[in-house]
Amino acid sequence: MLRRILFYLALALLMAAVLFPLYWVVVTSFKTTRDAFAIPPVWFFEPTMDNYRRILANRGFLAAFANSFVVSIVSSAIAVAIGAVAAYGLASQDAPYRRSQEKFILTLRIAPALLFVIPVYFLATRIGALNTHWLLIAVYAFINIPFAISLLLTFFNDVPRELRDAARVDGAREFTVFSRVFLPAAKGGIVATMILCVLFTWNEFFIALVLSGRSTQTLPVSITSFLTFQGIQWGALTAAGSLIMLPMIILGLLVQGQIVRGLTLGSVKG
Amino acid sequence: MTTLADPTRYFHRPIVAALGVVSVILTAYVVWLTLRDVSLLRAGQDAFVGADNYLRLWNDPRAISALVRTALFTVLATGIEVALGLAIVLFLDRDFALRRLVRALLLVPIIMTPVVVGLTWRFIFDPATGMANYALSVLGIGPVDWLGSTEVAIFSVLIADVWQWTPFVVLLVMAGLESAPTDPLDAARVDGAREWQVTWYILLPMLRRVLAVVALIRAIDSIKAFDLFYIMTRGGPALSTETLNYYGYVAAFTNFDISYALTIALVLTVFTNVALLTMYGVLFPKSGER
Amino acid sequence: MISRRNLLAATAAVGILAAFPGSSVAQDKPFDGVQLSVLMEGHPTTDAISKMLPAFTEATGIDVQLEVVPEQDITAKTLLEFSSKSGRYDVVQNNIIYVPGFVASNYIVPLDDTLAKYAQYFDKADFVPGYFNTNVVDGKTYGLPVYGESTFLMYRKDLFQEYGLSEPKSFEDIEAAAKTVSEKTNKEIAGITMRGQQGIQGVYVWAAYLWGFGGSFLDESGKSALATPEGIAALEAFTKVLREYGPVGVANFGWEENRLLFQQGKAAMTLDATVNGAFNEDPAVSTVAGKVGYVPVPMKSASPKGGSSSLAVHSLYVSADSQNQEAAAVFAAWATAKEQQVKSLETDPNSGVTSLTALNGEAFGKRYGAFKDAMLAAINQGNPQYLPTIDKANEVINNTGIAVSKALAGASSAADALKEADTANNAALAR
Numbered sequence: 009m010l011r012r013i014l015f016y017l018a019l020a021l022l023m024a025a026v027l028f029p030l031y032w033v034v035v036t037s038f039k040t041t042r043d044a045f046a047i048p049p050v051w052f053f054e055p056t057m058d059n060y061r062r063i064l065a066n067r068g069f070l071a072a073f074a075n076s077f078v079v080s081i082v083s084s085a086i087a088v089a090i091g092a093v094a095a096y097g098l099a100s101q102d103a104p105y106r107r108s109q110e111k112f113i114l115t116l117r118i119a120p121a122l123l124f125v126i127p128v129y130f131l132a133t134r135i136g137a138l139n140t141h142w143l144l145i146a147v148y149a150f151i152n153i154p155f156a157i158s159l160l161l162t163f164f165n166d167v168p169r170e171l172r173d174a175a176r177v178d179g180a181r182e183f184t185v186f187s188r189v190f191l192p193a194a195k196g197g198i199v200a201t202m203i204l205c206v207l208f209t210w211n212e213f214f215i216a217l218v219l220s221g222r223s224t225q226t227l228p229v230s231i232t233s234f235l236t237f238q239g240i241q242w243g244a245l246t247a248a249g250s251l252i253m254l255p256m257i258i259l260g261l262l263v264q265g266q267i268v269r270g271l272t273l274g275s276v277k278g
Numbered sequence: 279m280t281t282l283a284d285p286t287r288y289f290h291r292p293i294v295a296a297l298g299v300v301s302v303i304l305t306a307y308v309v310w311l312t313l314r315d316v317s318l319l320r321a322g323q324d325a326f327v328g329a330d331n332y333l334r335l336w337n338d339p340r341a342i343s344a345l346v347r348t349a350l351f352t353v354l355a356t357g358i359e360v361a362l363g364l365a366i367v368l369f370l371d372r373d374f375a376l377r378r379l380v381r382a383l384l385l386v387p388i389i390m391t392p393v394v395v396g397l398t399w400r401f402i403f404d405p406a407t408g409m410a411n412y413a414l415s416v417l418g419i420g421p422v423d424w425l426g427s428t429e430v431a432i433f434s435v436l437i438a439d440v441w442q443w444t445p446f447v448v449l450l451v452m453a454g455l456e457s458a459p460t461d462p463l464d465a466a467r468v469d470g471a472r473e474w475q476v477t478w479y480i481l482l483p484m485l486r487r488v489l490a491v492v493a494l495i496r497a498i499d500s501i502k503a504f505d506l507f508y509i510m511t512r513g514g515p516a517l518s519t520e521t522l523n524y525y526g527y528v529a530a531f532t533n534f535d536i537s538y539a540l541t542i543a544l545v546l547t548v549f550t551n552v553a554l555l556t557m558y559g560v561l562f563p564k565s566g567e568r
Numbered sequence: 569m570i571s572r573r574n575l576l577a578a579t580a581a582v583g584i585l586a587a588f589p590g591s592s593v594a595q596d597k598p599f600d601g602v603q604l605s606v607l608m609e610g611h612p613t614t615d616a617i618s619k620m621l622p623a624f625t626e627a628t629g630i631d632v633q634l635e636v637v638p639e640q641d642i643t644a645k646t647l648l649e650f651s652s653k654s655g656r657y658d659v660v661q662n663n664i665i666y667v668p669g670f671v672a673s674n675y676i677v678p679l680d681d682t683l684a685k686y687a688q689y690f691d692k693a694d695f696v697p698g699y700f701n702t703n704v705v706d707g708k709t710y711g712l713p714v715y716g717e718s719t720f721l722m723y724r725k726d727l728f729q730e731y732g733l734s735e736p737k738s739f740e741d742i743e744a745a746a747k748t749v750s751e752k753t754n755k756e757i758a759g760i761t762m763r764g765q766q767g768i769q770g771v772y773v774w775a776a777y778l779w780g781f782g783g784s785f786l787d788e789s790g791k792s793a794l795a796t797p798e799g800i801a802a803l804e805a806f807t808k809v810l811r812e813y814g815p816v817g818v819a820n821f822g823w824e825e826n827r828l829l830f831q832q833g834k835a836a837m838t839l840d841a842t843v844n845g846a847f848n849e850d851p852a853v854s855t856v857a858g859k860v861g862y863v864p865v866p867m868k869s870a871s872p873k874g875g876s877s878s879l880a881v882h883s884l885y886v887s888a889d890s891q892n893q894e895a896a897a898v899f900a901a902w903a904t905a906k907e908q909q910v911k912s913l914e915t916d917p918n919s920g921v922t923s924l925t926a927l928n929g930e931a932f933g934k935r936y937g938a939f940k941d942a943m944l945a946a947i948n949q950g951n952p953q954y955l956p957t958i959d960k961a962n963e964v965i966n967n968t969g970i971a972v973s974k975a976l977a978g979a980s981s982a983a984d985a986l987k988e989a990d991t992a993n994n995a996a997l998a999r
Contacts, residue, residue, distance in 0.1 A: 015374065016374075018369070019374070019380065022366070022369075023380065023383060025441070026383060026384060026386060026387060026441075026445065027383060027386060028402075028409075029387070029390065029395060029398040029399065029402070029441070030386050030387075030390060032398055032401075032402070032409070033390075033394060033398055040852060041852065041853045042852055042853050042854075045407050045828055045832065045853075048412060049409065049412065066615075067618075068618070068634070068635075068636055090293055093289050093290070093293065094289060094290040094293040094294065095290075096286065096289050096290075097286045097287060097288070097289025097290030097291070097293075098289075098290045100284070100286035100289075101286070101287070101290075107562065109290065109294060110558075111555060111558060112294065112298070113294070113297070114494065114498075114554065114555070114558060115551050115554075115555070116297055116301060117495075117498050118498055118501070118502075118547055118550045118551055118554060119543075119547045120501070120502045120504075120523045120526065120543050120546060120547065121502070121504070122523065122526045122527055122530060122539065122540075122543045123308060123540065123543035123544060123547055124304055124308075126311075126530065126536055126539070126540060127304055127307045127308055127311065127540075128304070129648060129652070130307075130652060131307070133652045133654050138654060138656060139656065150297075150300065153293070153297065154297070155495075157293075158491060158494075158495075159450075159491070162454070162487060162488055162491050163453075163457075165487070166457045182285040182286060182288075182289075186289070196453070197453070200449075200453060207388065207389060210391075211390075211391045211392055211393075213391075213392065213393050213505055214504055214505070217637070217641055217645075218645070218648070221635065221656065222605055222607075222633045222634070222635035223633070225635060225637075227391070228391055228392075228393050229637060229638075230636075231391070231393065231394070232393055232610070232637070232638040232641075233609070233610025233636040233637060233638055234610055235610065235638050235639070235640070240397070240824050241610075245394075245397070246394075249391060249394040249397075252391055252394070253389060253390055253391060253394070256389040257385075257386065257389050260382065260385040260386075260389050261382045261385070315999070317999075318644075318647035318648060318650075318651045319647070319651075319669055319673065319959045319960070320673065321650065321651035321652070321653065321673060321675075322651075404817070404825055404828075405815065405816040405817025405825075406815060406816070406817070406825075406828070406829050406832070406834055407828055407829075407832065411816075421816045421817075423816050423817045423819070424817070425817060425820035426764070426816070426817035426818055426819035426820040426821070427819065427977075428819075428977045428979060431820065511766075511820060512765065512766060512767055513766060513767075514765055514766025514767065514819070514820060514969075514973050515764070515765070515766055515819040515820055515973045515976065515977045516766065516819075516970065516973040516974040516976075516977040516979040517766070517970055517973070517974075518977070528966065530644070531641070531644035532644075532962050532963065532966050533960075533962060533963040533966065533996070534644070534647055534962065534963075535963075535999075
């Protein structure tokens with residue numbers, strides 16, 4: 009019994025540490041500026057909706073929401089689709105070859121954003137692709153593909169080879185094996201990969217700052233406009249921050265069960 | 279099987295080749311830019327300068343100490359995050375009430391936008407109005423200068439990074455744990471092995487691959503870490519939190535010295551490649567492969 | 569920061585404007601159908617202008633696409649556009665310190681002809697002269713000020729009275745008063761707080777000491793001249809008051825942290841931007857409203873090379889690659905005209921207005937009366953060269969910031985840190 013109590017106590021501490029910053033952001037978004045910075049902290053206060061009213065009246069912010077949505081979903085879908093095909097091919101190779109390819113893919117993930125945003129910017133100016141959604145989509149997809157490949161490879165490796173060999177013996181064509189056998193077997197891994205790609209794109213700041221324009225500006229760039237020369241508008245910033253995180257948190261909560269199910273259900277043993 | 283033409287290679291080869299071609303073109307363009315003196319302050323007046331930018335970097339003590347700092351931050355961040363993440367996975371690997379909810383909530387830090395995370399931690403660490411020093415004062419401990427001390431600041435950024443990315447490790451290792459077969463564990467338990475022996479001798483080896491992948495991903499991202507430094511300390515105080523990547527950003531976007539910034543970024547990329555491929559070789563020894 | 573009443577007014581105004589889209593006839597609209605792309609920084613002024621855009625389109629037929637990015641990134645973004653000749657933005661907002669660089673590179677164009685042609689949007693006499701003149705190069709007007717500020721010394725009248733201190737008039741007074749308050753309150757209240765963060769933040773405030781002690785960033789030949797006796801004394805005095813009587817964490821204080829500490833009553837003095845007055849006097853965010861005195865930044869040197877109050881002005885500029893330069897200039901004029909500035913005070917907390925009509929208006933006086941006179945005095949003494957206005961300004965400021973930060977952290981002596989900065993600056997200037 010004592011062990012149980014200790015366990016729950018430790019769990020509560022862990023969760024408090026994990027959740028405090030989110031709590032702080034959300035609570036501050038309902039506070040007046042004065043309450044927000046009071047020390048000792050004000051735990052009970054009269055909530056205000058002013059910050060949200062202000063944000064929702066901001067057309068630029070709403071447009072940024074739409075941009076972030078389109079860019080992150082499309083680029084992640086492309087990355088996962090391409091990544092899954094490549095990972096399938098790699099998972100079927102023998103170890104030494106796979107290692108060499110994996111190494112190459114790993115090197116692609118290493119370049120800091122600074123290294124390619126500037127050249128990409130110069131090139132995009134020349135072909136007139138600045139200020140288009142496709143520029144951002146292409147860049148994010150390109151970044152996400154190596155990530156998707158290396159992550160999916162770990163999931164595909166957990167799918168027993170026997171599964172593929174059996175389907176082949178039955179005369180299935182390779183693409184059928186991939187789409188009918190591998191993809192369902194690794195569904196959880198694919199969902200998890202997709203979510204992580206969407207998340208990365210949704211939150212990415214630096215690339216978007218340089219490459220997005222007036223009609224493609226994404227949320228993280230949009231919220232930093234509350235960091236002004238004459239002060240951080242904490243109320244608006246935390247309200248915007250809460251709204252930005254809301255869809256991702258809902259998504260995370262919804263599919264986390266699916267990730268687990270996908271990985272634990274019978275397909276592995278099937 | 280090997281004697282047959284293997285159709286699976288048509289799955290990855292074109293993709294890997296396309297990635298390769300794009301990278302080679304971009305790299306070549308970057309190399310060309312680093313051999314010139316492109317500055318945003320002098321459009322169209324740049325000239326070929328040979329290896330000047332590389333020589334300048336070699337003789338730039340600020341760059342060298344930024345490189346050392348980057349290595350320190352990466353090793354600490356990766357090590358702490360993987361160890362702590364694994365500990366949390368093992369801690370949570372049992373049946374308890376609210377288990378699903380707890381696991382869902384663990385996603386929260388990685389979901390939070392890094393820019394917002396940085397601002398939040400900056401406020402938590404504010405010496406006068408921050409929660410960290412308030413909590414310490416409740417415990418009767420004097421204020422800590424979290425972000426204003428040259429000795430402490432980098433560790434404050436590290437705390438924020440660990441807070442945000444340990445759950446990522448947890449998420450992936452948990453997935454790995456769940457897809458691992460339970461039979462060997464049960465068999466060992468039936469044979470009378472103690473729980474720590476089961477964990478150490480059976481569970482950890484099974485998790486090796488996923489741990490290795492997570493460590494690599496975290497190491498790469500730590501080297502490139504930008505948002506938290508940008509928001510929390512901007513490289514200060516007295517350069518004590520300036521990483522090489524951040525110095526590259528300063529060169530490009532504060533000093534507008536595009537060629538030098540790309541030189542920094544390129545050299546960082548090369549160093550990182552060498553370091554991580556070595557690490558890869560250690561983490562995935564040939565004999566251990568399936 | 570924004571009161572509920574103002575918010576309602578703003579929402580109502582937007583609603584009314586939105587109710588009459590493009591209803592008028594197109595006759596005297598020379599720009600009908602023209603699209604302008606405008607880059608501005610996140611700021612209350614920008615918010616206010618964005619709310620008034622429908623009226624501008626109504627009056628001129630110009631459709632404005634506004635992009636807003638953070639202030640600290642706007643120069644990089646602007647330069648990236650300018651240097652690649654993308655013509656992506658017709659109008660950009662920026663800090664005056666970059667104007668010489670922009671003009672030298674032919675990135676921006678003079679506005680005089682258009683301003684003369686569309687005099688209904690432009691009244692030169694209505695701009696604060698100190699702000700307006702910063703954009704004049706060789707007699708040509710290159711930009712129109714959107715908002716501006718200077719710096720002054722703020723002190724707590726109540727604390728000064730309590731400890732028998734008189735209004736601080738010199739740097740010695742500041743140090744003595746800081747010492748007294750810090751000792752008498754047993755460090756409960758910091759004697760003084762200032763921004764110490766590495767980079768522009770620390771430099772922006774330390775420059776008051778630099779000029780005040782008779783130093784300057786550059787010498788007559790344009791070389792970096794920080795490690796002079798004046799410069800070293802300025803850095804020693806600055807770090808001494810902060811290290812001995814300043815608050816914990818001051819080495820990472822940006823504008824925000826510094827302002828919060830002062831307005832929460834935890835410091836007796838601060839030397840900072842005039843805009844801080846607006847925060848000090850707002851009872852909704854401040855516990856020191858009505859208790860703050862405002863005095864000019866001291867001047868120690870008998871023969872200063874320049875004033876010790878800053879002049880920070882952010883203006884609108886028209887890109888040389890714009891396809892619609894005339895329409896762009898009309899927008900810049902309209903956005904900074906007095907009618908719009910007066911209106912902006914109704915919708916947003918905009919204490920940086922550049923129009924004399926707006927400054928002397930009732931709305932401004934009511935909100936910001938406590939420091940208005942001190943602010944105007946500071947602006948009038950404001951030093952247009954307060955930060956170096958050369959094309960490499962950013963790099964020089966960055967290197968200087970490292971020196972200030974190193975001295976403040978005790979990582980090296982003031983003299984060594986400044987010598988290092990001089991070396992780095994001169995290498996940059998020679999490139």
